[in-house]
Amino acid sequence: MKQEYKIGNLKLRNRVFLAPMAEMNDIAFRLLCKNAGCGLTYTGMINPRTEQKLILDDKPAIQLFCVNDVGVEKFIKKYDKKASLFDFNLGCPSKVARRIGFGAFMNHRFDDIEKILIAMRRATKKPITIKLRKTKNVWKILKIAEKYCDAVCIHPRTIQQGYSGLPDVEFALRLKKKIKIPVIYSGNVNEKNSEELLKKFDFVITGRAALGNPGIFAKLTGKKTNFDFSGYLKLALKYKLYFSQIKLQAMNFTKAKNNAAELREKLVKCKTLNEIKKVMSV
Numbered sequence: 001m002k003q004e005y006k007i008g009n010l011k012l013r014n015r016v017f018l019a020p021m022a023e024m025n026d027i028a029f030r031l032l033c034k035n036a037g038c039g040l041t042y043t044g045m046i047n048p049r050t051e052q053k054l055i056l057d058d059k060p061a062i063q064l065f066c067v068n069d070v071g072v073e074k075f076i077k078k079y080d081k082k083a084s085l086f087d088f089n090l091g092c093p094s095k096v097a098r099r100i101g102f103g104a105f106m107n108h109r110f111d112d113i114e115k116i117l118i119a120m121r122r123a124t125k126k127p128i129t130i131k132l133r134k135t136k137n138v139w140k141i142l143k144i145a146e147k148y149c150d151a152v153c154i155h156p157r158t159i160q161q162g163y164s165g166l167p168d169v170e171f172a173l174r175l176k177k178k179i180k181i182p183v184i185y186s187g188n189v190n191e192k193n194s195e196e197l198l199k200k201f202d203f204v205i206t207g208r209a210a211l212g213n214p215g216i217f218a219k220l221t222g223k224k225t226n227f228d229f230s231g232y233l234k235l236a237l238k239y240k241l242y243f244s245q246i247k248l249q250a251m252n253f254t255k256a257k258n259n260a261a262e263l264r265e266k267l268v269k270c271k272t273l274n275e276i277k278k279v280m281s282v
């Protein structure tokens, strides 16, 4: 019998997801990952007060970042039908996050966190999740999260670590033991360790290993289709993505090539789409 995976009332086809990545997770890239078999795609973090038009044809998990609940309900109601679930970012370690006080830098503001989760819960019947880092406040946040959330995502690196150094899997396991709702693990998930990690956690999300390499989801789920840069470009043109975005992704897609450094050097100088196509041989 085929196994059923669920977060709240959301059925998922497998347990390997694309991590939220600001700037990287455009609609073309997310769709390519989904076509490759990815169980759930995340948008990068989005402020609920954004006026920007969102393209959500992959029915993603929409990740929010904010410092209070203003506009949260309105935003979720607007996009409710187009999202699989809504996630709240408590993990961003960037300088901007520090300056404004969002992401990992609001991990001590328990009342605000609770108010935001209440607003999210009120706005939708879709699952709600929260993404955390390794901080001393995690245990208190879990108590709040358990009241409103359907799953918790943990990236067990500290704020100081940012995205480097080893993620603390033991910390994530301790968290997993503390709560009853599913745990989504993030941190260096790749082809080699995903199977092992899935024995320990309910779901995994892969971030940098998927950049320029959406085929990773095919490898992990056994699907076959076109996941190279030409596949990305086709979708990017369909969705009329900006030249700068296409160039950024072209950089990512050099990763698999032998002459990656040389290609990236050429890409930096590209000023037209045709130049990019030539460098990427498409």
Ligand SMILES: Cc1cc2nc3c(=O)[nH]c(=O)nc-3n(C[C@H](O)[C@H](O)[C@H](O)COP(=O)(O)O)c2cc1C
Binding pocket: 019, 020, 021, 022, 023, 024, 043, 044, 045, 063, 089, 091, 092, 131, 155, 163, 186, 187, 188, 189, 205, 206, 207, 208, 209
């Ligand atoms: C370019 C980039 C952008 C990211 N943007 C976000 C984001 O918007 N929201 C978030 O929760 N995490 C973000 N992350 C963190 C990833 O979701 C993930 O937790 C982290 O990269 C660890 O996973 P990895 O080692 O598989 O890359 C970002 C990471 C990268 C590399």
